[in-house]
Amino acid sequence: MDRRYEAIIFDLDGVIVSTDRYHFLAWSQLAWQERIEFNEEINHRLRGVSRMESLEIILEKASKRYTPVEKLELAERKNEVYRGLLGDLTAGDMLPGVVDTLSALRERGHKIAIGSSSKNTPVILERIGLSGYFDAVADGNGIKHSKPDPEVFLLAAGRLGIPPEQCLVVEDAEAGVVAAKRGGMAAAAIGEARNCKEADYSLGSIADLLLYV
Ligand code: B16
Numbered sequence: 001m002d003r004r005y006e007a008i009i010f011d012l013d014g015v016i017v018s019t020d021r022y023h024f025l026a027w028s029q030l031a032w033q034e035r036i037e038f039n040e041e042i043n044h045r046l047r048g049v050s051r052m053e054s055l056e057i058i059l060e061k062a063s064k065r066y067t068p069v070e071k072l073e074l075a076e077r078k079n080e081v082y083r084g085l086l087g088d089l090t091a092g093d094m095l096p097g098v099v100d101t102l103s104a105l106r107e108r109g110h111k112i113a114i115g116s117s118s119k120n121t122p123v124i125l126e127r128i129g130l131s132g133y134f135d136a137v138a139d140g141n142g143i144k145h146s147k148p149d150p151e152v153f154l155l156a157a158g159r160l161g162i163p164p165e166q167c168l169v170v171e172d173a174e175a176g177v178v179a180a181k182r183g184g185m186a187a188a189a190i191g192e193a194r195n196c197k198e199a200d201y202s203l204g205s206i207a208d209l210l211l212y213v
């Protein structure tokens with residue numbers, strides 16, 4: 001079968017699994033403890049962005065200045081709450097259509113990979129039963145620069161051995177769509193990024209991917 005893209009690289013949080021609500025809960029708790037304003041609009045800016053960069057965005061509303069050591073402590077505190085919430089994660093938290101779409105892509109002969117900013121990627125994949133399922137995993141543990149830098153997607157493509165122009169990235173964050181395009185890849189936007197103008201494709205559901213690959 002003709003393939004337009006040899007490889008499909010999936011963002012994790014917000015594309016494969018609904019961990020985005022756990023990030024929101026964990027950041028909300030930290031912001032409340034520190035008496036910092038936090039809402040859905042600010043949360044939207046955290047999608048696809050690394051933990052420390054997310055913290056910097058939250059601290060824009062803080063009335064006091066934090067030292068680098070205090071910032072590390074805040075990020076660690078948020079991560080502990082987040083990790084606690086991940087304890088409840090199961091395969092049932094995968095977003096609708098994910099399992100069928102991934103297996104259809106494999107049947108058609110595509111390589112599939114994860115490209116996530118999250119350092120918690122290994123534990124998340126294990127909790128949802130997808131450890132070892134992807135042909136390659138690139139995550140926050142292997143990169144210096146997070147989205148919108150293309151590093152994580154280039155790492156995934158390199159691990160697959162597929163040139164960037166033969167890769168399609170699936171993203172729910174504008175930062176991730178921009179990262180894919182900067183890396184010379186095509187981008188399909190879903191969920192909160194759906195109307196992102198830099199994307200090549202807009203997906204109403206993950207199964208729509210099968211129309212374009
Ligand atoms: P962690 P993705 C991203 O995952 C999240 O969207 C973002 O909200 C989070 O800050 C980032 O991972 C880092 O996560 O604190 O677990 O290392 O969308 O790139 O899969």
Ligand code: MG
Nearest residue numbers: 011013014172
């Ligand atoms: Mg995401």
